[in-house]
Amino acid sequence: MDRVERVRLRIDLAYDGGDFHGWASQPGLRTVQGDLEAALATVLRVTDAATVCAGRTDTGVHARGQVVHVDVEPEPEDLVGLTRRLNGVLAPDVRVRRVARAADGFDARFSPLWRRYAYRLCDGTPDPLTRGHVLAWPRPLDVDAMSDASRPLLGLHDFAAFCKQREGATTVRTLLDLAWTRETDVVTGLVRADAFCHHMVRSLVGCLVAVGEGRRPVEWPGEVLRAEVRDPAVTVVPPHGLTLEEVGYPPDDELAARATEARARRDAG
Amino acid sequence: MDRVERVRLRIDLAYDGGDFHGWASQPGLRTVQGDLEAALATVLRVTDAATVCAGRTDTGVHARGQVVHVDVEPEPEDLVGLTRRLNGVLAPDVRVRRVARAADGFDARFSPLWRRYAYRLCDGTPDPLTRGHVLAWPRPLDVDAMSDASRPLLGLHDFAAFCKQREGATTVRTLLDLAWTRETDVVTGLVRADAFCHHMVRSLVGCLVAVGEGRRPVEWPGEVLRAEVRDPAVTVVPPHGLTLEEVGYPPDDELAARATEARARRDAG
Numbered sequence: 001m002d003r004v005e006r007v008r009l010r011i012d013l014a015y016d017g018g019d020f021h022g023w024a025s026q027p028g029l030r031t032v033q034g035d036l037e038a039a040l041a042t043v044l045r046v047t048d049a050a051t052v053c054a055g056r057t058d059t060g061v062h063a064r065g066q067v068v069h070v071d072v073e074p075e076p077e078d079l080v081g082l083t084r085r086l087n088g089v090l091a092p093d094v095r096v097r098r099v100a101r102a103a104d105g106f107d108a109r110f111s112p113l114w115r116r117y118a119y120r121l122c123d124g125t126p127d128p129l130t131r132g133h134v135l136a137w138p139r140p141l142d143v144d145a146m147s148d149a150s151r152p153l154l155g156l157h158d159f160a161a162f163c164k165q166r167e168g169a170t171t172v173r174t175l176l177d178l179a180w181t182r183e184t185d186v187v188t189g190l191v192r193a194d195a196f197c198h199h200m201v202r203s204l205v206g207c208l209v210a211v212g213e214g215r216r217p218v219e220w221p222g223e224v225l226r227a228e229v230r231d232p233a234v235t236v237v238p239p240h241g242l243t244l245e246e247v248g249y250p251p252d253d254e255l256a257a258r259a260t261e262a263r264a265r266r267d268a269g
Numbered sequence: 270m271d272r273v274e275r276v277r278l279r280i281d282l283a284y285d286g287g288d289f290h291g292w293a294s295q296p297g298l299r300t301v302q303g304d305l306e307a308a309l310a311t312v313l314r315v316t317d318a319a320t321v322c323a324g325r326t327d328t329g330v331h332a333r334g335q336v337v338h339v340d341v342e343p344e345p346e347d348l349v350g351l352t353r354r355l356n357g358v359l360a361p362d363v364r365v366r367r368v369a370r371a372a373d374g375f376d377a378r379f380s381p382l383w384r385r386y387a388y389r390l391c392d393g394t395p396d397p398l399t400r401g402h403v404l405a406w407p408r409p410l411d412v413d414a415m416s417d418a419s420r421p422l423l424g425l426h427d428f429a430a431f432c433k434q435r436e437g438a439t440t441v442r443t444l445l446d447l448a449w450t451r452e453t454d455v456v457t458g459l460v461r462a463d464a465f466c467h468h469m470v471r472s473l474v475g476c477l478v479a480v481g482e483g484r485r486p487v488e489w490p491g492e493v494l495r496a497e498v499r500d501p502a503v504t505v506v507p508p509h510g511l512t513l514e515e516v517g518y519p520p521d522d523e524l525a526a527r528a529t530e531a532r533a534r535r536d537a538g
Contacts, residue, residue, distance in 0.1 A: 014397050016397040016398050064396065092395070094397060125367075126361070126364055127283060128364055129399075129512070130398075132401075243398070
C-alpha cells in the first residue's frame with residue numbers, strides 16, 4: 001500500500017460574522033468553520049477536512065485576518081486555483097484571501113505570538129453602510145480619557161476580571177497594545193495580546209466606554225483588573241463592533257517551539 | 270380661520286440602498302422615499318409629507334449625503350428632537366443626519382450646484398465587511414489608464430452616449446470631476462457634475478473599467494462621448510458600488526436664482 005503524506009495548508013480568511021453563529025461548528029447552525037469545512041470537502045473531494053483556527057470568534061464577530069490550518073492528502077497542485085474554487089463555493093460573506101503550504105511546525109492556534117482585534121463605535125450619526133461592523137453609541141466618547149484608563153491594563157496580568165471563567169484554564173495574558181483613536185465620529189480601539197480569554201476584548205471595551213462617557217473615573221478599569229474577579233458592573237459590548245484584524249506568527253524556524261510553549265502555558269490552570 | 274404658515278425643512282440623509290427599490294415611491298415596494306414619508310407622517314402626525322430629493326437614486330444605490338426637502342405646518346419646535354424621533358421610527362439602514370429649517374428659496378432638487386458620487390471596486394480579495402458597497406472586480410485595473418481616459422470627458426458635453434434617453438429631456442451636462450484613486454485593492458472613482466442623467470455615472474464607470482482592464486484603448490471613452498448616441502458596447506456597472514456622497518448648494522442668497530436657472534435648463538429638450 002502507498003502511504004500518501006499529509007500536508008498542512010495555511011488558509012487566510014475574512015468574514016462578515018453577522019449571519020454566522022460564530023466560528024466553531026455546531027449542529028444545525030451556520031458557522032464559519034462549518035461553511036469552510038464543507039467547501040474544502042467539496043473542492044478537495046474528501047469526506048472530512050478538520051480545520052483549526054487562530055481565534056475562535058463568537059457569534060456576530062467579524063474577521064479580516066483569521067488564520068486556519070488544515071491537513072490534507074494528497075498535496076493540492078495549484079493553490080491559487082484552490083483559492084479561486086473555494087471562493088466559488090463559499091457564500092460572499094466569507095472570502096479566502098490565500099491558501100499556502102504551511103511551514104514545518106506551523107499551528108494556526110498555538111504558533112501565534114499575538115492576535116490583534118479592532119472594536120469600532122460611532123458616537124455621531126451611524127453610517128448605514130458600515131452599521132454591520134461599527135457599533136452605534138448614543139453618547140459622546142472621550143477618547144483621551146479612554147486612552148489614559150487603558151494604560152494600567154498593559155502588560156502581563158491575570159485578566160480574570162474581564163473573562164468568562166472556564167474550569168482549569170489560566171486567565172493570565174500579556175496585553176501588548178490597547179490604543180484608542182478617533183476619525184470624525186468613529187472611535188476605534190486596537191487591542192493586541194498574546195492570546196485572549198473568552199469575552200476579554202468585549203469586556204475591556206465595555207469597561208473603557210464607561211470611562212469614555214464619564215460614568216466612571218479614569219482609575220476604574222485598573223481597579224477592576226487588580227480585583228482579579230469578574231465584576232458584574234462591567235458590561236460586555238455587542239459582538240458586531242468586533243473584528244479579528246491580524247494574527248502575528250514568529251519566523252518559520254521558531255514556529256514549533258512557540259507552539260510547544262503556548263500549549264504548555266494554556267494548560268497551566 | 271387661522272392660516273398656519275408652511276415651512277420648508279431640509280433633511281440630510283444616509284442610506285444603505287441594498288434593501289430598497291431606489292429612492293422614488295412605488296406602490297407595494299420598499300423605497301427610501303416611502304419609508305421617510307411614512308416616518309415623517311408618524312412623527313409629525315400629518316397625513317401626507319411630500320418629499321423632494323437632490324438625487325433620485327436607483328434600486329441598490331446608496332447615499333451618505335442625500336438632501337431632501339419637505340414642507341410642513343406648523344413649524345416643528347425642536348429639530349434635534351425631530352431628528353432623534355425620525356431615527357427611532359426608521360429602520361437602521363436609513364439614518365437622518367440632520368433636520369434644519371431651509372433657507373428661503375431652497376429647493377433640494379433644483380438649487381444644487383453639483384452632485385458628487387463615488388463608485389468603488391475591489392480588484393483583489395473582496396472584504397466581506399464592505400461587500401455591500403464595493404463591487405468585486407475579477408481582473409486587475411490600471412488606475413493611471415482610467416485617469417488618462419477620463420480627462421477628455423471633463424467639461425460641458427452632450428452625454429447622450431452614456432445616458433438612458435428620456436423623451437424631451439436634455440442630456441447636456443457639465444462634468445466637473447472624474448478622478449480615480451487606489452487604496453490597496455480598492456479603486457474609487459469620484460464623479461462630480463452639475464447634474465446627472467439616468468445611468469450616467471454607472472455607464473461612465475462601465476466604459477472606463479473596460480480601459481482599466483485593457484480591453485479597450487485609452488482613447489475609447491472620448492470617442493464614445495463624441496458619437497453622442499448610446500453605445501451598446503458600454504456596459505452599465507451594477508448599482509451597489511455607487512454611493513451619492515455629497516450635494517453642493519450655493520450661498521443662501523443665490524438659492525432661488527439657481528433653482529430658477531436649473532429648472533429652465535432641465536426643461537430645455
